[in-house]
Amino acid sequence: MTTIVRADTMLTPAGEVSPAELEIDDAGRISYAGTPRSGSIVTHDLTGHALMPGLVNGHTHGAMTLQRGISDDEGFMPWLAAVQEVEQGLTRDDIVVGLEVAMLEMIETGTTTFADMYHWDAGLLELVRDAGMRVLAAPAMSTADSVAFPGVSPLTGAEVLDETEALAARFAGDAQIKLAYGPHAPYTCPPELLQDIAARSKRSGIPIHIHVSESRAEVAQMTEQYGRTPAAHLDSLGFFEARVLAAHCVHLTDDEIEVFARTGTGASHNPVSNLKLGCGVARLPEMLDAGIALTIGTDSVASNNSLDLFEELKLATILHRGMRHDASVVSAAQVLDLATRQGAATVGFPETGSLEFGKLADVIALDLGRTSATPRGSLASHLTFSATGADVRHVFIGGQHVYADGEHLTLDAPAIRERAHAASARLRPQT
Amino acid sequence: MTTIVRADTMLTPAGEVSPAELEIDDAGRISYAGTPRSGSIVTHDLTGHALMPGLVNGHTHGAMTLQRGISDDEGFMPWLAAVQEVEQGLTRDDIVVGLEVAMLEMIETGTTTFADMYHWDAGLLELVRDAGMRVLAAPAMSTADSVAFPGVSPLTGAEVLDETEALAARFAGDAQIKLAYGPHAPYTCPPELLQDIAARSKRSGIPIHIHVSESRAEVAQMTEQYGRTPAAHLDSLGFFEARVLAAHCVHLTDDEIEVFARTGTGASHNPVSNLKLGCGVARLPEMLDAGIALTIGTDSVASNNSLDLFEELKLATILHRGMRHDASVVSAAQVLDLATRQGAATVGFPETGSLEFGKLADVIALDLGRTSATPRGSLASHLTFSATGADVRHVFIGGQHVYADGEHLTLDAPAIRERAHAASARLRPQT
Numbered sequence: 064m065t066t067i068v069r070a071d072t073m074l075t076p077a078g079e080v081s082p083a084e085l086e087i088d089d090a091g092r093i094s095y096a097g098t099p100r101s102g103s104i105v106t107h108d109l110t111g112h113a114l115m116p117g118l119v120n121g122h123t124h125g126a127m128t129l130q131r132g133i134s135d136d137e138g139f140m141p142w143l144a145a146v147q148e149v150e151q152g153l154t155r156d157d158i159v160v161g162l163e164v165a166m167l168e169m170i171e172t173g174t175t176t177f178a179d180m181y182h183w184d185a186g187l188l189e190l191v192r193d194a195g196m197r198v199l200a201a202p203a204m205s206t207a208d209s210v211a212f213p214g215v216s217p218l219t220g221a222e223v224l225d226e227t228e229a230l231a232a233r234f235a236g237d238a239q240i241k242l243a244y245g246p247h248a249p250y251t252c253p254p255e256l257l258q259d260i261a262a263r264s265k266r267s268g269i270p271i272h273i274h275v276s277e278s279r280a281e282v283a284q285m286t287e288q289y290g291r292t293p294a295a296h297l298d299s300l301g302f303f304e305a306r307v308l309a310a311h312c313v314h315l316t317d318d319e320i321e322v323f324a325r326t327g328t329g330a331s332h333n334p335v336s337n338l339k340l341g342c343g344v345a346r347l348p349e350m351l352d353a354g355i356a357l358t359i360g361t362d363s364v365a366s367n368n369s370l371d372l373f374e375e376l377k378l379a380t381i382l383h384r385g386m387r388h389d390a391s392v393v394s395a396a397q398v399l400d401l402a403t404r405q406g407a408a409t410v411g412f413p414e415t416g417s418l419e420f421g422k423l424a425d426v427i428a429l430d431l432g433r434t435s436a437t438p439r440g441s442l443a444s445h446l447t448f449s450a451t452g453a454d455v456r457h458v459f460i461g462g463q464h465v466y467a468d469g470e471h472l473t474l475d476a477p478a479i480r481e482r483a484h485a486a487s488a489r490l491r492p493q494t
Numbered sequence: 495m496t497t498i499v500r501a502d503t504m505l506t507p508a509g510e511v512s513p514a515e516l517e518i519d520d521a522g523r524i525s526y527a528g529t530p531r532s533g534s535i536v537t538h539d540l541t542g543h544a545l546m547p548g549l550v551n552g553h554t555h556g557a558m559t560l561q562r563g564i565s566d567d568e569g570f571m572p573w574l575a576a577v578q579e580v581e582q583g584l585t586r587d588d589i590v591v592g593l594e595v596a597m598l599e600m601i602e603t604g605t606t607t608f609a610d611m612y613h614w615d616a617g618l619l620e621l622v623r624d625a626g627m628r629v630l631a632a633p634a635m636s637t638a639d640s641v642a643f644p645g646v647s648p649l650t651g652a653e654v655l656d657e658t659e660a661l662a663a664r665f666a667g668d669a670q671i672k673l674a675y676g677p678h679a680p681y682t683c684p685p686e687l688l689q690d691i692a693a694r695s696k697r698s699g700i701p702i703h704i705h706v707s708e709s710r711a712e713v714a715q716m717t718e719q720y721g722r723t724p725a726a727h728l729d730s731l732g733f734f735e736a737r738v739l740a741a742h743c744v745h746l747t748d749d750e751i752e753v754f755a756r757t758g759t760g761a762s763h764n765p766v767s768n769l770k771l772g773c774g775v776a777r778l779p780e781m782l783d784a785g786i787a788l789t790i791g792t793d794s795v796a797s798n799n800s801l802d803l804f805e806e807l808k809l810a811t812i813l814h815r816g817m818r819h820d821a822s823v824v825s826a827a828q829v830l831d832l833a834t835r836q837g838a839a840t841v842g843f844p845e846t847g848s849l850e851f852g853k854l855a856d857v858i859a860l861d862l863g864r865t866s867a868t869p870r871g872s873l874a875s876h877l878t879f880s881a882t883g884a885d886v887r888h889v890f891i892g893g894q895h896v897y898a899d900g901e902h903l904t905l906d907a908p909a910i911r912e913r914a915h916a917a918s919a920r921l922r923p924q925t
Contacts, residue, residue: 132871385769440563
């Protein structure tokens with residue numbers, strides 16, 4: 064059945080279209096995006112709303128919602144240790160509910176696609192498919208003989224890579240589910256393993272999602288151990304000959320930025336997490352100038368503590384202006400593009416991310432009746448600087464209505480929240 | 495009538511109290527704050543909510559909601575020119591509706607007190623009183639012979655000072671309305687005028703609200719013109735012998751921070767505005783270490799573009815951590831204190847700002863049933879890093895219930911929003 068949505072205004076690659084009509088065909092693709100046509104049979108009258116593409120979270124660990132608010136006033140390394148201590152007690156059921164909470168929160172705040180690194184198996188991927196979302200899922204591992212999630216899976220690191228390939232084969236052609244290899248970071252994976260993964264990736268076509276150059280401690284450790292900064296080390300191993308999505312990239316040198324640009328390596332910018340953990344501020348203006356494939360991410364709620372990408376949109380736009388004393392270095396429109404069209408392409412879903420003919424219809428509708436939209440400037444200005452995830456009222460993914468007027472249609476929100484509170488109470492001491 | 499509120503938990507100076515009971519006497523003061531007592535007749539059962547003090551916005555220009563989203567991608571000086579161009583067309587009715595929108599937005603997001611600099615007259619102050627809010631209102635002026643708001647008021651700068659004193663006398667003893675002199679900034683007010691205002695302030699006891707050291711351009715201009723940085727210039731004029739609230743303070747030197755601490759001069763930290771306009775990042779850790787009287791502000795929506803102080807809380811906590819590569823430099827609890835207890839004292843309402851016996855009952859209730867609170871860490875962690883203004887469901891100011899389950903009880907929200915859209919359409923070209 065054809066879906067026709069009307070709204071006050073709509074963000075398209077050609078600019079703001081007001082008033083707006085969006086038609087979605089029965090394959091979930093946009094068959095019209097423009098001003099209202101006479102004779103249209105409107106199925107969703109969203110007067111008072113703005114339409115925009117669903118947001119793309121370029122780096123998160125969704126299931127870590129259960130670790131929200133742990134060691135909030137600690138720096139990166141002690142924080143990581145505290146989080147990993149809690150993770151020793153995780154069961155697979157905990158990961159299920161953690162992921163479900165993350166999907167609730169992402170959908171409620173307008174995210175339709177996420178690039179994730181954590182424990183993943185077929186059942187968890189099916190949960191994402193059933194929720195209607197899209198994921199680039201990277202089963203996490205570190206050293207070849209380690210077991211990343213001891214309470215969850217008996218697989219060693221090398222076996223996780225085999226499992227990643229098996230999952231990629233199982234979900235081949237799925238428009239919602241894609242796999243990536245998930246080596247944690249250059250400082251937790253030995254060079255031989257990284258080379259093996261790059262070779263696998265070139266062979267299989269499965270991309271790689273990895274943390275790179277997140278903290279100064281990492282840079283210092285890598286420089287001492289290998290005589291090279293993290294991305295230079297990866298480059299020396301031929302790692303970037305594979306298709307790589309590198310998270311954080313806070314401390315990239317000019318040379319490393321050039322390597323990213325030349326090799327088509329993607330980078331996710333996660334400003335909230337990087338600030339909160341004291342990691343620093345990535346060089347977004349230089350990465351934009353270099354033409355790197357970029358995306359915006361929240362990181363996990365354990366270091367954020369929210370999955371609301373609208374916060375990242377605003378911060379990614381204003382942060383670098385303040386740091387450089389120059390309001391021209393990053394524009395609202397640029398960051399909106401990173402969080403939608405460019406972000407979608409960077410995480411492997413190029414058929415989504417913009418409201419235009421032929422794209423898959425990942426669309427969110429925000430309430431313009433809020434005081435925070437009274438009055439507003441341009442739609443790009445409103446979406447970047449004034450809107451929040453709480454304004455999101457409707458979410459369509461591939462044309463499927465997953466969130467309608469603030470109600471979940473694919474997930475049982477009350478039951479999930481109840482199970483999450485119970486799991487959290489078991490996992491951590493009273494706070 | 496005595497009001498008794500019960501909730502799941504409550505932020506008090508002694509820490510988190512769970513479960514919570516708050517009793518408000520018929521003078522609007524807190525007569526009990528603790529765990530539930532047997533036999534209490536509960537008037538507001540807010541199960542599923544957290545109570546905290548109402549937030550204090552230490553620097554804004556409320557009525558500028560009509561200028562939301564103007565020149566969003568410009569730096570400070572061109573942005574200021576664009577805003578002032580729109581202000582040429584302002585009428586007093588515009589200022590009324592702009593202020594009303596601001597009060598809607600502040601109440602909805604949990605702000606109960608604001609320090610404001612703009613056009614103020616008796617009628618506008620009565621609007622604030624009728625809305626139930628508290629304000630430290632500074633009628634703005636720059637040079638002695640200028641007319642700050644030509645379409646609104648024929649008063650020259652000097653006459654504005656007289657009017658400020660007349661308003662202070664008229665509202666003397668009002669628990670909601672306090673006045674401040676509002677000289678715009680050291681770079682827009684000549685030294686003689688600043689000295690006159692300081693002398694008036696010492697005589698009248700009326701404090702001063704002024705912008706100080708906001709942009710590098712200001713520092714350069716002052717240094718060239720007077721051979722001193724902005725705060726050093728003010729200090730050389732004896733300005734800080736008066737009680738001063740200085741907004742922004744982005745570029746204070748060590749010596750200037752010492753002057754602030756020694757003279758008891760207050761400073762408001764406005765990180766979103768300072769970043770967005772490319773002004774820079776104030777030295778909050780040094781100001782905290784020096785023991786300066788601090789407060790957190792949004793600045794106007796023209797440079798933010800939101801009045802949701804929860805955004806500032808999170809940013810003020812994480813920003814300096816990232817800049818210094820050290821997560822220990824600012825804690826969630828410190829910033830929460832600046833936005834409540836300390837902020838209230840800094841802007842002249844020391845009888846508010848914390849939930850404890852004897853204080854005026856400025857209290858907000860946040861919904862803990864949201865996914866973003868599923869699960870949560872400590873209450874301070876939740877309020878700083880995960881909560882947003884959209885979680886606020888109830889607001890009490892001096893015991894008066896002004897916002898109940900998301901509905902305004904003192905302001906006609908739909909009518910105000912409609913008038914604001916009409917005024918905005920008249921004031922600015924199609925965006």
